[in-house]
Amino acid sequence: MLPPQFLSHPPSFPPATELDRVMGALAAQLPSIPDYLVVVDAQQRPLGVMSLAKLWAFYHHPSPDRQPSNPPQLQDWRPYWEPVLAIPDQIPLADLVTYLQAQPQRHWVTVDRDGGYQAYIEANSALIWLLPQLNLVPRAPAQGWLMALSHALKTPLTSLLGLSSLLLDPRVGALSDRQTRYATLMRRAIRQLIRMVNEWVDWLRLESGDLVLDWQELNLARLLADLLPQFLSSRLPDQPAPAWMETFTVDCQISLAAFPGDRQRLAQALHNSLDYLLQQQSQPLGLSLDRWGPWLSLHLRGTYPKGQPCPDLIPPGGSSLDYLGLSLARQLCRAHGGELGGFCSPSLGYHLTLLIPLPEGATTAVRGGVMLVSREIATIDAIHSQLQGSSYGLVVVTNPTEVARVVDRLTPRVVLWDGESFSPALVPPVNLSGSILQITEASASPDLSAITLPRGDLALALLPTLATILENRVICARPLTLLLLHSPDQAPALSAEWHQTLQNYQCCLLQAEDIEQARLLCRIWQPDAIVLDQQAPPRAEDLIQISRLPDLAAQSLVLLRARPEGAPDLKIIDARTVIDRGPHQGAIILLHQISPYRTNLPLPRQLEPQI
Numbered sequence: 115m116l117p118p119q120f121l122s123h124p125p126s127f128p129p130a131t132e133l134d135r136v137m138g139a140l141a142a143q144l145p146s147i148p149d150y151l152v153v154v155d156a157q158q159r160p161l162g163v164m165s166l167a168k169l170w171a172f173y174h175h176p177s178p179d180r181q182p183s184n185p186p187q188l189q190d191w192r193p194y195w196e197p198v199l200a201i202p203d204q205i206p207l208a209d210l211v212t213y214l215q216a217q218p219q220r221h222w223v224t225v226d227r228d229g230g231y232q233a234y235i236e237a238n239s240a241l242i243w244l245l246p247q248l249n250l251v252p253r254a255p256a257q258g259w260l261m262a263l264s265h266a267l268k269t270p271l272t273s274l275l276g277l278s279s280l281l282l283d284p285r286v287g288a289l290s291d292r293q294t295r296y297a298t299l300m301r302r303a304i305r306q307l308i309r310m311v312n313e314w315v316d317w318l319r320l321e322s323g324d325l326v327l328d329w330q331e332l333n334l335a336r337l338l339a340d341l342l343p344q345f346l347s348s349r350l351p352d353q354p355a356p357a358w359m360e361t362f363t364v365d366c367q368i369s370l371a372a373f374p375g376d377r378q379r380l381a382q383a384l385h386n387s388l389d390y391l392l393q394q395q396s397q398p399l400g401l402s403l404d405r406w407g408p409w410l411s412l413h414l415r416g417t418y419p420k421g422q423p424c425p426d427l428i429p430p431g432g433s434s435l436d437y438l439g440l441s442l443a444r445q446l447c448r449a450h451g452g453e454l455g456g457f458c459s460p461s462l463g464y465h466l467t468l469l470i471p472l473p474e475g476a477t478t479a480v481r482g483g484v485m486l487v488s489r490e491i492a493t494i495d496a497i498h499s500q501l502q503g504s505s506y507g508l509v510v511v512t513n514p515t516e517v518a519r520v521v522d523r524l525t526p527r528v529v530l531w532d533g534e535s536f537s538p539a540l541v542p543p544v545n546l547s548g549s550i551l552q553i554t555e556a557s558a559s560p561d562l563s564a565i566t567l568p569r570g571d572l573a574l575a576l577l578p579t580l581a582t583i584l585e586n587r588v589i590c591a592r593p594l595t596l597l598l599l600h601s602p603d604q605a606p607a608l609s610a611e612w613h614q615t616l617q618n619y620q621c622c623l624l625q626a627e628d629i630e631q632a633r634l635l636c637r638i639w640q641p642d643a644i645v646l647d648q649q650a651p652p653r654a655e656d657l658i659q660i661s662r663l664p665d666l667a668a669q670s671l672v673l674l675r676a677r678p679e680g681a682p683d684l685k686i687i688d689a690r691t692v693i694d695r696g697p698h699q700g701a702i703i704l705l706h707q708i709s710p711y712r713t714n715l716p717l718p719r720q721l722e723p724q725i
Contacts, residue, residue: 120235120236120240121224121233121234121235121236122148122233122234122236123233123234124148124149124150124151124152124163124234125139125140125143125148125151125152126151126152126153126154126158126160126231127139127151127152127153127154127188128153128154128155128156128188129153129155129161129187129188129189129192130187130188130189131187131188132185132186132187133169133185133186133187133188134185136151136169136188140166148166148234149165149166150163150164150165150166150221150234151163151164151166151169152198152223152231152234153188153195154230154231157228157229157230158229158230158231159200159225159229159230159231160198160200160223160225160231161195161198162192162195162196162197162198163195163196163197163198163221163223164188164191164194164195164196165194165196168191168194169191196221197221198221198222198223199221199222199223200222200223200224200225200229200231201222201223201224201225201235202224202225202226202227203224203225203226203232203233210240214235214237214240221234221237222234222235222237223235264311264312264315267311268308268311268312271304271307271308271311272308274300274304275301275304275305275308278297278300278301278304279301281293281297282294282297282298282301298352301352302352305351309349309439310438313386313438313439313442314438316382316442316446317438317441317442317445320442320445320446320449325449327375327376327379327449327450328376328377328378328379329374329375329376330374330375330376330377331372331373331374332372332373332374332375332377332380333372334366334372334373334403337377337380337381338364338366338401338403340381341364341381341384341385341401342359342362344381344385345384345385345388346359348385349385349388349389358397358398358399361399362398362399362400362401363399363400363401364400364401364402364403365400365401365402365403366402366403367402367403367404367405368403368404368405368410373410373470373472373473374473375450375470376449376450379446379449379450380446380450380470382442382443382446383442383443383444383446383447383454383468384401384412384414384443384468386439386440386442386443387414387440387443387454387466387468388414389439389440390437390439390440390443390466391414391416391464391466393437394416394419394422394425394458394464395419395422396416396417396418396419396463396464397416397417398414398415398416399415399416399417399463400414400415401413401414401415402415404507405472405507406467406469406483406507406509407482407483407507407524407525407526407527408471408472408483409452409469409470409471409472409483409524410469410470410471410472411467411468411469411507411509412467412468412469412470413465413466413467413468414464414465414466414467414468415463415464415465416463416464416465416466417463417464418458418459418460418461418462418463418464424458424459424460424491425458428440428455428456428457428458428464428466428512440454440466443468447468447469447470448523450470450471451470451471451523452468452469452470452471452523453469453509453520453523453524454466454467454468454469455467455469455509455510455511455512455520456510456512457494457510457512459491459494459495460491461495462494462495462498465498465510467509467510469509469524482505482506482507482527482528482580482584483506483507483509483524483526483527483528484501484506484507484508484509484526484527484528484530484580485508485509485510485511485520485521485524485526485528485529485530486508486509486510486511486529486530486532487510487511487512487514487517487529487530487531487532488510488512488530488531488532488553489512489532490532490534493532493534493553493569494510496569496572496573497530497572497576500572500573500576500577501576501577504577506580506584509524509526517529527584528551528580528584529551530551530553530567531551531552531553532553533552533553534553534569551567551579552567553567553568553569553572567579571691571703574703574706574707575702575703575706578702578703578705578706579702593619593620593621593622594620594621594622594642594643594705594708595621595622595624595639595640595641595642596616596621596622596623596624596641596642596643596644596645596672596708597624597625597626597632597635597636597639597641597643597644597645597669598623598624598625598626598645598647599626599629599632599644599645599646599647600625600626600627600646600647600648601627601628601648602627604648604649604650605648605649605650606647606648606649607647607648607649607674607675607693608645608647608674609697611697612697612700612701614697615697615701616701616704616705619701619702619705621705622639624639624641629659629660629663629666632644632666633663633665633666636665636666636669637665641669642669642670642708643669643670643671643672643687643708644660644666644669644670644671644672645672645674645689646671646672646673646674646675647674648674648675649675650675651675651676651678652673652675652677652678652681653678654678654679654680654681657671657678657681657682657684658681658682660684661682661683661684667684669685670685670686670687670708671684671685671686671687672686672687672689672704672707672708673686673687673688673689673690674689674690674692674693675690676690687707687708689703689704689707691703692704692707
């Protein structure tokens with residue numbers, strides 16, 4: 115049976131269905147509307163397929179020579195139904211290929227044993243997948259056609275390239291400075307056209323499955339050493355080495371001698387990425403290699419050219435030839451089983467990340483893979499700054515329609531979804547085994563199976579939240595001791611679930627019902643903080659009483675409600691927002707707020723949770 119990605123499920127209707135009902139059912143499926151609908155009989159057997167574009171036109175502009183029913187029904191346009199071929203859902207794949215190639219029908223559907231309609235087959239995509247699976251792909255004819263096309267395009271270009279080189283040969287005759295400049299520009303443009311033809315042919319070969327990677331063990335050090343010399347000789351042959359090559363740095367943070375891949379195609383993807391930076395008038399700064407989950411991350415950085423707008427999508431969407439090289443680099447990464455993503459901001463410049471699968475059993479240290487889905491430059495800057503220097507690698511996806519494909523390919527443990535940049539309705543159905551953290555302005559979470567991360571709490575809560583999800587690490591360097599002070603005549607703010615969550619993070623909880631008990635426990639246990647655990651706002655006189663007792667006044671005081679007017683000068687931690695977060699996320703924020711105020715331990719580096 116075909117995999118589900120090659121099957122779709124257009125709605126089916128009997129012939130006597132009124133058009134108003136059809137339109138209502140289709141409107142309920144917004145924003146994803148299929149191209150066709152399937153007409154079925156009373157036993158759900160397919161009778162035909164009708165284009166929604168035609169149906170929409172007939173519905174709003176009925177033909178004067180046709181008299182539809184009142185109200186109009188699907189059967190009124192029976193002459194416009196297109197034939198459909200029904201195939202049993204359990205048919206062998208080899209027989210399915212025979213049907214798809216031999217039958218002239220344009221539409222194919224699968225049916226059950228009783229002939230009932232089940233799914234619509236995306237025939238073109240299915241055939242592209244099926245033929246290599248069954249070793250039936252006609253590679254020689256397709257490659258022959260592509261090679262003939264490439265030859266027909268490049269033959270005149272190669273002739274022009276030779277003539278331009280002949281003009282620049284001083285043995286043929288001297289040229290003026292202006293003539294030399296013109297001939298040099300002409301030769302450079304011809305080389306660019308030849309490269310574009312080669313990239314276009316490579317793209318077609320990738321799409322048709324004719325480009326087969328030459329898998330071998332790649333020497334990582336050799337690949338990096340040859341990167342700039344090969345780029346200079348292939349992309350900038352008529353120019354001296356640009357200034358950016360002198361300052362270009364390569365930072366390898368991964369101890370990996372070799373990994374499987376196609377050396378030529380991987381170098382081509384890196385060259386195309388560098389070429390894209392130069393197209394954007396960005397000066398390449400360096401290449402860093404690290405681990406992003408189970409992937410090798412090759413991260414290119416470039417400057418931000420002043421006065422240039424930031425591109426919305428990297429790689430750009432659509433079919434523009436302006437950025438064919440970067441789109442081809444992405445396809446080559448996908449052919450390796452990886453992915454390419456990137457972003458741009460005025461403060462951080464250009465960032466392109468090429469991800470290649472690491473070999474099984476690689477002994478390099480694992481970095482947590484975090485994916486950010488956002489177009490907001492401020493959000494990208496904030497997340498990047500938070501994760502820089504941490505144990506988590508970041509990949510940015512700026513196109514929400516690509517999320518499902520990228521998630522299926524990379525299987526990230528955490529997806530940061532910018533709720534202000536993209537509506538929650540745009541979240542695609544993804545098979546995510548990890549967690550979604552939704553970044554929002556408000557504290558209320560939309561209808562999403564996600565953990566809400568308020569934008570204002572990013573600096574405080576992002577790293578500890580990631581540590582909890584990715585590594586199940588304890589928040590502080592050693593367990594905290596908290597003294598919960600509450601009055602017996604007032605309801606506590608922290609529930610039993612809160613207590614259990616704090617204890618799960620190895621917190622020692624002490625409880626006192628009056629000031630005298632609290633002072634005694636402070637002398638014995640020396641807690642890291644006192645939590646004023648009550649629903650009602652604290653009174654100024656209670657805080658004044660605490661300030662008069664040295665054993666209590668020396669401690670950090672956590673207030674879960676607003677600080678009263680006239681309160682004395684104490685080491686107060688304002689934790690009013692943690693109650694609204696709930697025990698799971700609120701406990702993380704609370705412990706992270708308390709940690710900097712501890713007097714008996716140094717502050718963890720960059721406020722990062724440590725074991």
